[in-house]
Amino acid sequence: MRTPPAEPAERGRLAIDPVVLRKIVEHAADGVPGTLRDERRLAGIDVGEHGASARVTVGTGEPAPIDVRLELTLRYPAAVRTVVDAVRTAVAEELARLAGHRMRTLAVTVTGMRAATAPVTGRLR
């Protein structure tokens, strides 16, 4: 005689790796108008570009709260508070929508502010 299957919600457990959460955070932050991507240079050579950089700490509880540390370059002139608030909203929404996690705290470090069109350094094309 077969035992009846467990309730759908109890048939397994979903664990999302913090690396995935970090990528969700970075992608959400990069999509906010007012954040900028920077050139990545190694010994003066252009090796692509990078956007926001995040570190994610997963707390305990169900659903586990997330503490996020985020490094951003912002467009300037622009309202810094408005952009940072938009980043907070976007990150919290994406974490909830894609991973079902609640963002508990967000620490933003603005690592650069520059005009959108100005290159990071002098560069010949």
Added chain:
Amino acid sequence: MLRVLAPLLGLVLAAACILLVIEVVAAWVLPGSEGGLLVPWSQWGAALADVSWNEKLVRAIAIAAGVVGLLMVSVALAARRADLRLEAPSADMTVTTSPRVLARLVGTRVRASDDVLSASVTASARRVAVTARAWDDAPEELRESIISRVRELLDELPLRRRPRVAVSVQERGGIR
């Protein structure tokens, strides 16, 4: 201070490690050779073997090492992050930036003036100091104009603590 001290100590340590590796490899490759390849460690060992722990020189070196160690510990304990706090949109957030970012913004704003030839800026949470170089036919009120530009910029930024502004203008002779 730590910016200078940390790389210096790192370089000294790296040099010592490289010397150690060279000496170890030299001892393996040339087992019969007396003394070191670059460092005369066998002579040092012989000299140190004759030194007693009770000698004044040893005590003086020990005290000096202790004092230097204490100084380094106190410098490390006094070190703190130089980040500038910005007003956060909500209580669950902290927003910071670095003095370097502020200095770059100020520098860009100051250099945008036609009368400024070049400018160097140092920034901290307490103070923004600008040294501008201008042609000798620059207007008298250039310093006030730069101060006003920097204050405008500081007004635009949501800094939790507004730094003081200090500007000095150096004139450069010659044809513009």
